[in-house]
Amino acid sequence: MSFFGKKGSCHETPTVSSTGAKKVALVGNPNVGKSVLFNALTGAYVTVSNYPGTSVEVSRGTTTINGEEFEVIDTPGMYSILPITEEERVAREILLTERPHLVLHVLDARNLERMLPMTLQLIEAELPVVLVVNIMDEAARMGLEIDIPLLSQRLGIPVIGAATAKKVGVPEIRAAIAGSSASTIAPFGYSRLMETDIAGIAGCLKADYILSKKSLALLLLQGDTEVADLVRDSEGEGFAQVEATVREKRFERRESFHLDLSMERKAIVKKVLDGAFRTPQKRVVTLAERISRLTVRPSTGVPLLLVVLYFGLYQFVGVFGAGTLVDFLEGKGFEEFFNPWITAVVKGNVPWPVIQELFVGEYGIITLGFRYAVGIILPIVATFFLFFSVLEDSGYFPRLALLVDRVFKTMGLTGRAVIPMVLGFGCDTMATMVTRTLETVRERVIATVLLALAIPCSAQLGVIMSLLSKTPGALLVWGLCLFGIFLLVGLLASKVLPGDTPMFYMEIPPMRLPQFSNVLTKTYTRMQWYFMEILPLFILASVLLWLGKVTHFFEKMIEAMTPVMASLGLPKESAVAFIFGFFRRDYGAAGLYDLQSKGLMDARQLTVAAVTLTLFIPCVAQFLIMKKERGWKVAIGIGLFVSTFAFGTGWLLNRFLLLTHLV
Amino acid sequence: MKLSDKAEEILEALWIESEERGTGYAELDRMEIDACDPAYHELSAQALVEIRDGRIYFRPEGREEGRMTIRRHRLAERLMMDVLNIRGESGDVKACQFEHLLNEGVDSKVCTMLNHPATCPHGKPIPPGDCCEEARKSGDLGVVPLTELKPGDDGDIAYIQTEDSKKMQKLMAMGVLPGNRISLLQAFPSYIFRVGFSEFAIDSAMAREIFVRR
Numbered sequence: 001m002s003f004f005g006k007k008g009s010c011h012e013t014p015t016v017s018s019t020g021a022k023k024v025a026l027v028g029n030p031n032v033g034k035s036v037l038f039n040a041l042t043g044a045y046v047t048v049s050n051y052p053g054t055s056v057e058v059s060r061g062t063t064t065i066n067g068e069e070f071e072v073i074d075t076p077g078m079y080s081i082l083p084i085t086e087e088e089r090v091a092r093e094i095l096l097t098e099r100p101h102l103v104l105h106v107l108d109a110r111n112l113e114r115m116l117p118m119t120l121q122l123i124e125a126e127l128p129v130v131l132v133v134n135i136m137d138e139a140a141r142m143g144l145e146i147d148i149p150l151l152s153q154r155l156g157i158p159v160i161g162a163a164t165a166k167k168v169g170v171p172e173i174r175a176a177i178a179g180s181s182a183s184t185i186a187p188f189g190y191s192r193l194m195e196t197d198i199a200g201i202a203g204c205l206k207a208d209y210i211l212s213k214k215s216l217a218l219l220l221l222q223g224d225t226e227v228a229d230l231v232r233d234s235e236g237e238g239f240a241q242v243e244a245t246v247r248e249k250r251f252e253r254r255e256s257f258h259l260d261l262s263m264e265r266k267a268i269v270k271k272v273l274d275g276a277f278r279t280p281q282k283r284v285v286t287l288a289e290r291i292s293r294l295t296v297r298p299s300t301g302v303p304l305l306l307v308v309l310y311f312g313l314y315q316f317v318g319v320f321g322a323g324t325l326v327d328f329l330e331g332k333g334f335e336e337f338f339n340p341w342i343t344a345v346v347k348g349n350v351p352w353p354v355i356q357e358l359f360v361g362e363y364g365i366i367t368l369g370f371r372y373a374v375g376i377i378l379p380i381v382a383t384f385f386l387f388f389s390v391l392e393d394s395g396y397f398p399r400l401a402l403l404v405d406r407v408f409k410t411m412g413l414t415g416r417a418v419i420p421m422v423l424g425f426g427c428d429t430m431a432t433m434v435t436r437t438l439e440t441v442r443e444r445v446i447a448t449v450l451l452a453l454a455i456p457c458s459a460q461l462g463v464i465m466s467l468l469s470k471t472p473g474a475l476l477v478w479g480l481c482l483f484g485i486f487l488l489v490g491l492l493a494s495k496v497l498p499g500d501t502p503m504f505y506m507e508i509p510p511m512r513l514p515q516f517s518n519v520l521t522k523t524y525t526r527m528q529w530y531f532m533e534i535l536p537l538f539i540l541a542s543v544l545l546w547l548g549k550v551t552h553f554f555e556k557m558i559e560a561m562t563p564v565m566a567s568l569g570l571p572k573e574s575a576v577a578f579i580f581g582f583f584r585r586d587y588g589a590a591g592l593y594d595l596q597s598k599g600l601m602d603a604r605q606l607t608v609a610a611v612t613l614t615l616f617i618p619c620v621a622q623f624l625i626m627k628k629e630r631g632w633k634v635a636i637g638i639g640l641f642v643s644t645f646a647f648g649t650g651w652l653l654n655r656f657l658l659l660t661h662l663v
Numbered sequence: 664m665k666l667s668d669k670a671e672e673i674l675e676a677l678w679i680e681s682e683e684r685g686t687g688y689a690e691l692d693r694m695e696i697d698a699c700d701p702a703y704h705e706l707s708a709q710a711l712v713e714i715r716d717g718r719i720y721f722r723p724e725g726r727e728e729g730r731m732t733i734r735r736h737r738l739a740e741r742l743m744m745d746v747l748n749i750r751g752e753s754g755d756v757k758a759c760q761f762e763h764l765l766n767e768g769v770d771s772k773v774c775t776m777l778n779h780p781a782t783c784p785h786g787k788p789i790p791p792g793d794c795c796e797e798a799r800k801s802g803d804l805g806v807v808p809l810t811e812l813k814p815g816d817d818g819d820i821a822y823i824q825t826e827d828s829k830k831m832q833k834l835m836a837m838g839v840l841p842g843n844r845i846s847l848l849q850a851f852p853s854y855i856f857r858v859g860f861s862e863f864a865i866d867s868a869m870a871r872e873i874f875v876r877r
Contacts, residue, residue: 079836084829110860114838142860223828258828262835266842296864298852402853402864409866415853503869504853505833508862 022101030077038074065178109139125215128181137163143280207234321383322462330375369542380462393514411490414504424455442499454486463589474607612650669702678729735765737783818875
């Protein structure tokens with residue numbers, strides 16, 4: 001798995017290509033505020049949250065300081081310059097290949113001791129490093145005292161104290177970027193034995209590298225295969241000797257090299273911090289910590305989760321978003337004012353009925369596609385993303401993750417998968433993209449299947465809730481069905497797919513009061529992304545449906561699907577909703593909504609249709625993302641499985657309901 | 664009065680049958696070692712067992728000897744599995760050969776090294792020895808996995824025992840380093856602990872691999 005030689009990998013958004021501007025790389029542990037700093041420097045917006053690992057991609061932007069332009073690169077969080085996960089590899093690649101003018105190492109003031117080892121690594125790599133000690137405000141609140149000038153003196157690099165979320169320290173950082181950048185020789189070293197081993201390998205390295213030879217030697221000793229590839233390419237014939245020396249040293253130190261190195265670094269950090277980092281005698285227990293305890297203890301955490309779901313999802317998204325807002329926008333705005341008006345305008349100006357149909361007919365671009373997108377889907381999705389962003393920024397999700405880890409383990413996932421799953425209730429397409437943050441391929445596949453099958457997106461959820469809310473029994477059957485299938489399929493998938501139980505570990509960030517402006521910006525960017533994604537699809541769907549109608553192909557398709565519908569006990573008109581569902585599931589659900597308003601279905605039929613449609617193949621966009629993330633074979637496999645499973649379940653459910661008269 | 668290997672095996676079998684199953688004796692016909700083996704004579708000559716009516720019984724001294732023999736056997740099993748990582752059948756066979764070397768105080772050394780385990784890898788109890796009693800009295804709990812701590816307990820990280828070097832790196836990068844202070848905050852549904860000013864959540868599989876000195 002080599003990333004070398006293909007500068008500008010597929011992970012980047014090519015906003016600013018290498019225009020020759022000097023590059024500034026932001027690196028550091030997850031959740032220390034790199035993205036906040038990036039936004040403050042560039043004025044751009046990349047998603048920021050209180051959840052470790054939000055940035056899975058590299059973002060690039062520019063900033064101009066004193067008339068000179070700089071390219072700022074935001075990287076995913078990394079714990080060390082020896083990468084373990086995919087994101088860390090992506091971040092490290094920037095350091096290895098891009099020759100940054102400056103590396104800004106951002107860390108969390110409260111965890112200086114734990115995060116400084118990486119600063120040491122950057123310094124010994126002879127990169128031009130500036131240390132940003134961030135989150136100074138929260139550290140001060142906890143009674144921590146940090147002597148920034150002393151720290152700078154001991155490390156031999158510029159150190160800036162900052163609270164980037166409050167814009168404290170940003171001018172200093174800008175000044176540091178504009179200033180000259182020079183790498184320093186590390187003012188610290190390891191034990192004599194370690195230094196001898198390092199020198200033995202560094203001495204064999206003859207080629208020219210971006211990182212120092214000492215740093216490369218250490219990475220080789222730690223068994224870094226990527227660096228080994230890089231060195232092999234650069235050294236040519238000399239590599240045999242390097243490899244032999246490394247192998248010998250690795251064998252000599254086979255017992256505990258990683259540990260020895262970490263312990264030596266820890267000792268150096270201790271010396272650097274001596275007198276420069278003072279902790280209070282008594283631990284300050286903040287209110288946030290008390291709330292945090294409540295969220296993670298099962299006896300209070302589970303009820304709290306239910307409260308969050310009830311008020312956030314049901315009341316806010318369901319009742320307010322899908323009810324009040326949709327009624328207002330769709331019912332009043334479109335049905336009463338906009339549609340009659342636009343229909344009159346089009347009919348008045350376009351003489352051909354076929355073209356009139358295209359725009360304002362039964363499946364018209366404006367009267368159907370646009371109305372669905374703006375009138376029904378938009379308000380639901382907007383309320384959901386608002387709810388999600390508030391939770392995300394408060395730091396609730398990592399706590400939810402540890403609460404559900406045990407349940408998720410039975411499905412071959414870990415608590416870590418809670419983010420894509422919850423996000424799936426907003427938009428499955430977006431969530432499928434986020435499955436990338438899961439550690440193993442197996443977890444990613446299981447999560448993708450579950451998202452495709454059993455997690456309804458917010459638009460679908462909203463429409464279905466308003467469909468079934470008149471018959472509470474139906475809503476209950478639908479909910480139980482989906483929940484059962486979610487667990488069952490997860491359980492089966494973890495049995496069928498080979499692989500080990502994944503491990504769960506997660507840093508728990510402090511709980512914070514979400515910042516209003518950040519929540520709004522984030523909701524806005526997500527909505528924008530979502531809208532850009534769905535609107536073209538809705539319009540395309542309208543056009544295709546219109547084509548189907550004028551060519552009478554549509555009727556034939558309904559004809560063809562009638563037996564399938566009949567076997568599910570549904571009227572043949574419901575085929576239309578399923579054909580809509582091919583484009584997007586929410587579009588299909590909105591179709592059901594229309595059918596119900598016409599009074600064409602009874603409670604049982606609605607339940608069966610709602611369950612089948614929820615399970616049914618994911619929308620076109622989600623399918624395309626599945627293909628992009630998992631490849632054709634897996635995507636098609638999942639698509640076929642999901643469709644068969646959906647109709648199978650629909651058939652069974654119909655039989656069951658006929659027999660029991662439950663609904 | 665070192666017993667022969669066969670005699671020790673008879674004592675073990677008798678211990679399981681008589682004490683753990685609670686029958687009070689063992690049928691000679693059902694013993695794995697043939698009834699006419701001289702080892703039976705060796706045992707009765709030393710007044711450790713009594714054989715009558717085709718059944719074999721412990722005498723009081725023999726019961727104590729049986730207890731220590733089974734203890735040595737199960738300690739050997741633990742040693743094979745936990746330290747030498749020899750598992751399955753070959754681990755059992757090796758343990759059977761190894762147990763006979765755990766005499767004269769070697770057993771308590773091994774027991775202390777293993778931190779006085781209470782059960783063998785198959786889940787059967789290991790009868791406690793003097794060393795276990797002493798350790799319990801002096802309150803020296805030694806080094807225990809994080810899973811043994813109660814919420815609210817503190818300790819120093821002693822070492823990390825994992826075969827997965829990636830996991831080791833991850834833990835160390837998170838600040839789980841020998842010598843660091845660790846406080847356990849919660850043990851269910853996941854383990855939550857604090858190192859420095861950060862909190863982490865891990866599952867029990869990972870918690871078992873972090874060893875803490877209280």
